[in-house]
Amino acid sequence: MLVRYKILIAEDDEDIVSLLNLYLETSGYEVICTRNGIEALNILENEPVDLAVLDIMMPQMNGYELTKQIRAISNIPIIIISAKDQDNDKIIGLNLGADDYISKPFNPMELVARVSSNLRRFYKLGAHPSFNHEPQLIEEGELCLDLKNFLLTKNKVPVVLTPMEYRLILKMMQSPGRVFAKAQLYESVNGEYFDNDESTMMVHISNLREKIEDNPKNPKYIKTIRGIGYKFEVQK
Secondary structure: OOOOOEEEEEOOOHHHHHHHHHHHHHOOOEEEEEOOHHHHHHHHHHOOOOEEEEEOOOOOOOHHHHHHHHHOOOOOOEEEEEOOOOHHHHHHHHHOOOOEEEEOOOOHHHHHHHHHHHHHHHHHHOOOOOOOOOOOEEEEOOEEEEOOOOEEEEOOEEEOOOHHHHHHHHHHHHOOOOEEEHHHHHHHHHOOOOHHHHHHHHHHHHHHHHHHOOOOOOOOOEEEEOOOEEEEOOOO
């Protein structure tokens, strides 16, 4: 049976809402639209939603606060859309738990592509574990990744990750020592890569380091390979 994903749009610009609703419904998604953060949070608390697209500048509750509130109750993919296109604004959104960030003005087809890739990656990882003989635990140094329960621990203490951070650490821990180009790494965990995604990847990597490294400025796990990308260092 074909799954029809439900997308929540929280945006106070009626023209943008109408445009996104048209493109997403044409692409086969069920869409719920709201124009303020309080109403959006109420919807999320009372009915199933598969992905949220949030504007930052909204009445009653802005997109940053809404992202924070969603992360307290759900790990669904979150895409922020905003006229705020400075790196600092993107960093704030991603630090609060957003999976993706797209600046206005944007091509609605790009937004649909990002929705599709986030859904595909998130729910593929969230599917029931396959019955195979692959190990269910990946251990490296103080870190242990439990693939069955989608849980990372450091010294047996759970590390709270966003869905994007989990996909990144999974990809790198599955291939320790392998060097991934930034675009290659982003595409492998998100399905699509766009020209402005490099800074998004850097923020996600920075957030991961803050959570797993003793000294994020001198990391022992996630190493930067200058001019290329990143690798997960094998611990001896």
